[in-house]
Amino acid sequence: xxxxxxxxxxxxxxxxxxxxxxxxxxxxxxxxxxxxxxxxxxxxxxxxxxxxxxxxxxxxxxxxxxxxxxxxxxxxxxxxxxxxxxxxxxxxxxxxxxxxxxxxxxxxxxxxxxxxxxxxxxxxxxxxxxxxxxxxxxxxxxxxxxxxxxxxxxxxxxxxxxxxxxxxxxxxxxxxxxxxxxxxxxxxxxxxxxxxxxxxxxxxxxxxxxxxxxxxxxxxxxxxxxxxxxxxxxxxxxxxxxxxxxxxxxxxxxxxxxxxxxxxxxxxxxxxxxxxxxxxxxxxxxxxxxxxxxxxxxxxxxxxxxxxxxxxxxxxxxxxxxxxxxxxxxxxxxxxxxxxxxxxxxxxxxxxxxxxxxxxxxxxxxxxxxxxxxxxxxxx
Amino acid sequence: xxxxxxxxxxxxxxxxxxxxxxxxxxxxxxxxxxxxxxxxxxxxxxxxxxxxxxxxxxxxxxxxxxxxxxxxxxxxxxxxxxxxxxxxxxxxxxxxxxxxxxxxxxxxxxxxxxxxxxxxxxxxxxx
Numbered sequence: 001x002x003x004x005x006x007x008x009x010x011x012x013x014x015x016x017x018x019x020x021x022x023x024x025x026x027x028x029x030x031x032x033x034x035x036x037x038x039x040x041x042x043x044x045x046x047x048x049x050x051x052x053x054x055x056x057x058x059x060x061x062x063x064x065x066x067x068x069x070x071x072x073x074x075x076x077x078x079x080x081x082x083x084x085x086x087x088x089x090x091x092x093x094x095x096x097x098x099x100x101x102x103x104x105x106x107x108x109x110x111x112x113x114x115x116x117x118x119x120x121x122x123x124x125x126x127x128x129x130x131x132x133x134x135x136x137x138x139x140x141x142x143x144x145x146x147x148x149x150x151x152x153x154x155x156x157x158x159x160x161x162x163x164x165x166x167x168x169x170x171x172x173x174x175x176x177x178x179x180x181x182x183x184x185x186x187x188x189x190x191x192x193x194x195x196x197x198x199x200x201x202x203x204x205x206x207x208x209x210x211x212x213x214x215x216x217x218x219x220x221x222x223x224x225x226x227x228x229x230x231x232x233x234x235x236x237x238x239x240x241x242x243x244x245x246x247x248x249x250x251x252x253x254x255x256x257x258x259x260x261x262x263x264x265x266x267x268x269x270x271x272x273x274x275x276x277x278x279x280x281x282x283x284x285x286x287x288x289x290x291x292x293x294x295x296x297x298x299x300x301x302x303x304x305x306x307x308x309x310x311x312x313x314x315x316x317x318x319x320x321x322x323x324x325x326x327x328x329x330x331x332x333x334x335x336x337x338x339x340x341x342x343x344x345x346x347x348x349x350x351x352x353x354x355x356x357x358x359x360x361x362x363x364x365x366x367x368x369x370x371x372x373x374x375x376x377x378x379x380x
Numbered sequence: 381x382x383x384x385x386x387x388x389x390x391x392x393x394x395x396x397x398x399x400x401x402x403x404x405x406x407x408x409x410x411x412x413x414x415x416x417x418x419x420x421x422x423x424x425x426x427x428x429x430x431x432x433x434x435x436x437x438x439x440x441x442x443x444x445x446x447x448x449x450x451x452x453x454x455x456x457x458x459x460x461x462x463x464x465x466x467x468x469x470x471x472x473x474x475x476x477x478x479x480x481x482x483x484x485x486x487x488x489x490x491x492x493x494x495x496x497x498x499x500x501x502x503x504x505x506x507x
Contacts, residue, residue, distance in 0.1 A: 054393065061391045062423020062491030065502040093392045100497040108499040179487045181507065194484065202486050216426030218485045232479055 001184075006077035007033050010180060012188035014200025019045055019136075019173030020248060020277035021353075022199075022266045028170060031160035032078040035168035040080035042071050043145065043164060043171050046087040046094070047129050047136035050249025052208030053280035056174035058216055059204075060087075060094040063178070064101035065110075068124060070177030072115060073184060074170055075122040083124040084164075086141050089131060098126050133304040137352050138171040140306060151306045152352045173278070175204060196222035199265035199276075209245075209282035210236045226260040229283060240285035244368070246293075248277025250300050251357035253364035254293065273364060275357075290369035291376065295323040297361040301354060312355025315346040319362070329377020336366070336373060384417045384462050387435040387442065389492070391424035398449060399432035405453040406434070415462055425492035427479055435474055438464040444474040 001009075011026025032040055044067065048056040060067060071083045087095055102124055105111045113121050127145055129135045135144045139153035142164050163169025179201065183191045192200045199221035205228055207214050212234035229235070229242060236242050244254045253274035255262065262272055269276045284293075298319030305312045322339045326332055343359035350356040366373060388403040389395075403419055410417045424431060433446035434456075443464040445456060452469060459467040471477055485491075494501040 057392060058424055058426060059488065059491055062496055063488070063494065063502070063507075064496055065499065065507055066487070066490065069507065091392070093390065093395060097390070097496050104497050104499050110499070175487055182486045182489070185506065191486065194486070202484050204488055213427070213429050213479060215428045215479070216424075216488065217479075218483050218488045220484050231482075 003033060003077050003079065006073060006184065009184060009188045010077075013183045013191040014188075014195070014198070015176065015179055015183065015191065016199070016266065017173060018175035018179070018203070018278065020050070020275070022276070025172060025176055028160050028172070029074065029078055031158070032080070032168045032170050035161060037168055039082075039165075039167045040078055041164040041167055041169040042074045042078075042080045042083035043142070043169055044071055044083070044085040044174060044177055045136060045138060045141055045171055046085050046091075046174050047133075047141060048091075048174070048278070049088060049133045049136045050252075050278050050280050051246070052282035053206050053249060053278050054208075055204040055206050055216060055279060057091055057094050059174055059178050060091070061097045064094075064098050065105065066178040066181055067098075067174055068101060068105050068110065070180040071124060072110065072122050073180050074172070074177065076115065076118070076120060078168075078170060080170070081121045081123065083122065084145055085124070085126045086135070086145055087126050087128055088136075089128045095126060095128065102126070132306075133300075134306045134352075134354060137354065139352070141171065142169065149306075151308050152354075154351065175278075194220035196220070196263060196265045197267050199267065203264070203276070203279045205264065206278075206280045207233045207283070208280065210238055210242070210285050211283045212237050221265045222263055224261050224263055225255065225281070228264065228281060229260065233283065236283060236285045238285050238287075240287065242283050243286040243288055244284050244290070246282045246284075246361060247280070248275045249280055250297060251353065251360055252277050252280075253360045254290065254368060255364070256368040273360075273367075275360070290365040290372040291323060291327050294362045294365040294373075295320060295327065297358055297365075298323060301358040305354060309349070309351040309355060311346045311349035312351070312358070315342055315350075315355060316358060318342060319346075319358070323362075326373055327376050329375070332374055332376070340366070382416075384415070385420055385437040386417050386462065387420050387422045387437075388432060389424045390421035390496075391431075391492075393428050394424050394431040394433070397431045397447065401450050402432045402434065402448050402453065405450045406456075409453050409457055410462075413457055415457070417462060420495050422494060423492045423496050425474060425480060426488070427477065430471065433471075433474070434461075436462055436464055440464065441473040441475060444471045444477070445469040446471065
C-alpha cells in the first residue's frame with residue numbers, strides 16, 4: 001500500500017482517538033503526512049490515568065504486538081522513523097511485557113533498519129512517566145518526553161505540525177494504534193460497519209467501581225449504559241440500586257440512573273452533557289454522597305494541575321473550599337451560586353482539559369443530585 | 381501423551397490476585413504427579429471476577445477455572461482439570477461464557493488468547 005492509501009484507509013474507517021478526545025485519527029495522520037520535513041515522530045500515549053480504566057494496560061499486557069504493529073504502520077504511512085511509547089510508571093508489568101515484545105519484534109525484523117525487508121526504518125522504545133496525571137494530556141506528554149517538566153503547551157501549533165522536539169508528531173492512544181492492524185487487514189469498510197452515528201467501530205468499555213462483574217467489554221458503539229451495567233456488569237456488587245455512574249474518567253460527568261438508557265456513542269453522550277472519553281464506567285450505589293464526589297473532582301484537579309493557567313491552578317483550590325462550606329451548611333444558596341460561577345470560569349478559561357473539564361463532574365452532580373448539597377450541616 | 385497447554389495470565393490484575401503463585405503451584409504439582417504440561421503466561425480475558433482464571437487447552441476448546449488460589453491446585457489435579465475435568469471452579473469453555481461470547485472483539489481479538497510476547501502466535505492468530 002502507498003502511504004496515502006494507508007492514511008485514507010484509516011480515515012475511511014471512521015476511527016477516532018480512543019484516548020478520549022475522539023478526534024478523527026485519519027485527519028491527524030494526513031496532517032503529519034503532508035508536512036514536508038525530514039524528521040517526524042510517532043508517539044503513543046500510554047499514560048492511562050483515568051479512574052476505572054484499564055483497557056490500555058490490558059492490551060499492552062495481553063497483545064503488545066498489535067500496538068507495535070499499529071505504530072509501525074503509522075511510521076511507514078507518514079514517513080516517521082522513530083516511535084516512543086509514553087508509559088505511566090504505575091504499570092511495571094506492562095513495561096516488562098512491552099520490552100519483551102519489542103525485543104521479539106526486532107528479532108523478527110518487524111522493527112529496525114529494514115522493516116520486513118521494505119528497506120525502511122522504524123525504531124521503537126518505551127519511555128516512563130513519573131506519576132503525573134497531566135502528562136496524559138498530549139502536549140504535556142510531549143514536554144515530558146523531551147525531558148522537561150510536564151506542563152501544557154499553548155495550541156496552536158498542533159503537535160501534528162510542531163510536536164516532539166518541534167517536529168511533526170502523531171500522538172495517539174494505545175487502543176487507537178492497536179485498532180489499525182485490524183482495519184488494514186479487514187478493510188476500512190469492515191470496521192466502519194460497526195457502530196452508531198459518527199462513532200464507528202468498537203470500543204473497549206471498562207466496567208469498574210460498584211459492579212458485580214467488573215471487566216472489559218469490547219462492543220460496537222450503540223448499546224446502552226443499562227446493557228453494560230446490568231447485562232454485563234450484573235448490577236452492583238453490593239446488591240443495592242446503582243444510583244449513578246461516572247463515565248470517561250475523573251473529569252467525566254455523573255449520569256443518573258434515569259438516563260441509563262442513553263446510547264454509548266460520542267455524540268449521544270454529549271447530547272446529555274456527558275462524555276464517553278476512554279470508555280471507563282465507574283458505578284456507585286445509593287449510599288454515595290454526591291457532594292463528596294464533587295469535592296473529590298476539585299481536589300483531584302488541585303493536586304494534578306500543572307499550574308500553568310490560573311483558572312485551573314487557583315480555581316480548583318477555591319472549588320474545594322466552596323464545596324467544604326456547602327457541606328458544612330454555611331450560606332448554602334450563595335455558595336452554590338458561587339460554585340456555578342467558578343465552574344463557568346474554569347470551563348471557559350482553562351488552557352487544557354484538566355481545568356476545562358473538572359466542572360463536568362461538579363455541575364452534573366449539582367444538576368442531578370442537588371438534594372445532596374442542600375440542607376447540610378448538622379445532618380451529616 | 382502429548383504436552384498439555386495450561387494458561388495462567390501475567391496481566392497485572394490477575395497477578396494482584398495471586399496468578400504468579402498459582403502458576404508456580406501448578407508447575408510444581410504437575411512435576412510431583414508426573415503430568416506433562418506447559419504453562420503459558422497469557423493476558424487477561426477481562427473477566428476480573430474470575431481471576432486468576434486458569435485455562436486448559438482441550439480438544440473441545442479452552443476450559444476455564446477460576447478464581448483459582450494456590451490451595452485449589454491439588455484439588456484441580458484430583459479432578460483432572462488438565463483434561464477439562466469437572467470441578468466447582470469450572471466455567472466450561474471460556475469462549476462460551478456469555479460475558480465474553482456476546483462481545484465483538486476486534487482490537488482485543490488476541491488479548492488473553494495468545495502468549496503476548498510470541499511473534500509466532502501473533503501471526504498465527506491473525507496478526
